[in-house]
Amino acid sequence: MKSALSDLAFFGGPAAFDQPLLVGRPNRIDxxxxxxxxxxxxxxxxxxxxxxxxxxxxxxxxxxxxxxxxxxxxxxxxxxxxxxxxxxxxxxxxxxxxxxxxxxxxxxxxxxxxxxxxxxxxxxxxxxxxxxxxxxxxxxxxxxxxxxxxxxxxxxxxxxxxxxxxxxxxxxxxxxxxxxxxxxxxxxxxxxxxxxxxxxxxxxxxxxxxxxxxxxxxxxxxxxxxxxxxxxxxxxxxxxxxxxxxxxxxxxxxSLDAFPEVIDRNRRNHAAYREHLADLPGVLVADHDRHGLNNHQYVIVEIDEATTGIHRDLVMEVLKAEGVHTRAYFSPGCHELEPYRGQPHAPLPHTERLAARVLSLPTGTAIGDDDIRRVADLLRLCATRGRELTARHRDTAPAPLAAPQTSTPTIGRSR
Ligand SMILES: Cc1ncc(COP(=O)(O)O)c(C=O)c1O
The missing domain is CATH 3.40.640.10 (Type I PLP-dependent aspartate aminotransferase-like (Major domain))
Known part of the structure; x- marks a missing residue:
């Protein structure tokens, strides 16, 4: 488990995962x-x-x-x-x-x-x-x-x-x-x-x-x-x-034959993420169960920059360096994408707020309990040391972060 910022692959440490974890990796079938x-x-x-x-x-x-x-x-x-x-x-x-x-x-x-x-x-x-x-x-x-x-x-x-x-x-x-x-x-x-x-x-x-x-x-x-x-x-x-x-x-x-097993696995993954991240200020794992029956294909966390001191985009980059390829579903909102950008629209404050915070984590049948614990530990490090991490990033690599919504969920490769 990484505990110092210098352990992070983003700052030159070894990546936590040799095999990348991806959002949207195909679920197992017979x-x-x-x-x-x-x-x-x-x-x-x-x-x-x-x-x-x-x-x-x-x-x-x-x-x-x-x-x-x-x-x-x-x-x-x-x-x-x-x-x-x-x-x-x-x-x-x-x-x-x-x-x-x-x-x-x-x-x-x-x-x-x-x-x-x-x-x-x-x-x-x-x-x-x-x-x-x-x-x-x-x-x-x-x-x-x-x-x-x-x-x-x-x-x-x-x-x-x-x-x-x-x-x-x-x-x-x-x-x-x-x-x-x-x-x-x-x-x-x-x-x-x-x-x-x-x-x-x-x-x-x-x-x-x-x-x-x-x-x-x-x-x-x-x-x-x-x-x-x-x-x-x-x-x-x-x-x-x-x-x-x-x-x-x-x-x-x-794939339909495997669907009940996929839902079951997704549900357990979601619960594990929620449990590991339950007490982490500024990191909220979205609770789909409040809104009906869900297939739990999307494990969404919201990163509150005001509390953690770190923006969602930097969290994504830090996780990516570790081999954890998250996605921002959906950021930016479509009104900020071509060809809609610049066209008049109603105020969209809730869309803009949510789009700036969301992060989708790997789940499905391709991820194990231990992977989830390790991803959660990395998120914990990001959130508890967010201000330091942000400052160190700013001092060392003031590069622009996170590409806009350009591809559908990928399997290692954009389309
Ligand atoms: C909300 C939403 N609508 C539509 C689509 C398009 O689906 P398809 O790739 O099957 O065309 C996607 C794809 O990811 C989606 O997330």
């Missing part, structure tokens, strides 16, 4: 089952276009989401675009800035205007009052994001949406297996979109799914994600190709 499914696909020579593995995957995802329809897609970004297009959205769409760039980018790419509203500081999710304040005659929908798997305040958002005649959708990229008051994420909006990117609790290498109870909407999305064929009357935009392949579905199904 490879034999994956290969068996891939063999089945290869033997049948049915590799795409709604094959049996994709259909089975869709059924299981719809079941977890508590809805009647799921359309599997090549990723969640395309899923959001298909949904917005199939629903005929126009003009402005209200969403949080505290999200991954994919949420606004997906809609902007198809000509819609993302409008950022502030979050409730308690949950990190869209504040319904701020949504109401952001509505204009051009608004057609609200897209909430179940940040870190915490379900949005769906009933209050629904009230605002109904009052203004808006559709209500959710970016549920983080939220498979999450629920509030017994209502699963996926069933809270008119439609929702999951991500099965490699870093998610359930992965299909790359993948997504739009889930809904609306049969007509599901049919439109299904047609549009296959070039618009089979869409009665067609679509002015034609269609696109956003299908999930059988290989991706084989991975998705095998």
């Amino acid at each position: 490879r034999a089952r994956l290969y068996e499914r891939l063999d089945r696909a290869l033997d049948s020579q049915w590799l795409s276009n709604g094959g049996p593995l994709v259909r089975e995957f869709e059924e299981r995802v719809a079941g977890l989401a508590g809805v009647r329809h799921a359309v599997a897609t090549c990723n969640a970004t395309a899923g959001l675009q298909l949904l917005a297009h199939a629903a005929g959205l126009t003009g402005e769409v209200i969403m949080p800035s505290m999200t991954f760039a994919a949420t606004p980018h997906a809609l902007r790419w198809i000509g819609l205007t993302p409008v950022f509203a502030d979050i409730d500081p308690d949950t990190g999710n869209l504040d319904p009052d701020q949504v109401a304040a952001a509505v204009t005659p051009r608004t057609s929908a609200v897209v909430g994001v179940h940040l870190w798997g915490r379900p949005c305040a769906a009933d209050q958002l629904r009230k605002v949406a109904d009052e203004h005649g808006l559709r209500l959708y959710f970016d549920a990229a983080h939220a498979l297996g999450c629920a509030v008051d017994g209502r699963p994420a996926g069933s809270l909006g008119d439609a929702e979109v999951f991500s099965f990117h490699a870093t998610k609790a359930v992965n299909a290498f790359e993948g997504g799914a739009v889930v809904t109870d609306d049969a007509d909407l599901a049919a439109r999305i299904r047609a549009l994600h296959n070039f618009g064929f089979d869409l009665p009357g067609g679509s002015p935009a034609g269609g696109t190709n956003a299908k999930m392949s059988e290989a991706a579905a084989a991975m998705g199904l095998t």
Whole structure:
């Protein structure tokens, strides 16, 4: 255990971890089952276009989401675009800035205007009052994001949406297996979109799914994600190709098989972090359980610079030197990213405050109890010696810290 600042790799000591710990490392799966499914696909020579593995995957995802329809897609970004297009959205769409760039980018790419509203500081999710304040005659929908798997305040958002005649959708990229008051994420909006990117609790290498109870909407999305064929009357935009392949579905199904074990492991990891860091002033491990049932894929800590004397960005650099690759989910808020930067937006004080403090720690099946204790010890050293550490960094290496939100969660490599 390191106790002196000079022990830190950041100041020239040996790194604590030989094998790097990464946020978003893929969860373990049963490879034999994956290969068996891939063999089945290869033997049948049915590799795409709604094959049996994709259909089975869709059924299981719809079941977890508590809805009647799921359309599997090549990723969640395309899923959001298909949904917005199939629903005929126009003009402005209200969403949080505290999200991954994919949420606004997906809609902007198809000509819609993302409008950022502030979050409730308690949950990190869209504040319904701020949504109401952001509505204009051009608004057609609200897209909430179940940040870190915490379900949005769906009933209050629904009230605002109904009052203004808006559709209500959710970016549920983080939220498979999450629920509030017994209502699963996926069933809270008119439609929702999951991500099965490699870093998610359930992965299909790359993948997504739009889930809904609306049969007509599901049919439109299904047609549009296959070039618009089979869409009665067609679509002015034609269609696109956003299908999930059988290989991706084989991975998705095998990953779903492991999901209960992943949730269990994540839950225990989260509890261990909370226990190790419970009495550390200025370091708060976010408690997802207060906000419903969570898959615990995101262990979030908030670093309070006023108390610890150290900024989150410097903590990230110190941990990185030790081999602990954390991520800042999500920093900066999307309103500070291109192409939104410099555009007028409502005040977003809660987004900006949270974005400056959050840090996502490694979890999942690739991390052990001892790793967690050692990461927590490093965080403790950062927080208890934060002022000294900051001063020493300033004196020795006044380099800029931490890159902005530029990539999705990575597996060692940005994409
Ligand atoms: C909140 C959020 N929305 C959307 C996405 C995009 O998902 P995908 O990579 O499947 O397109 C991500 C990806 O990490 C995300 O975190």
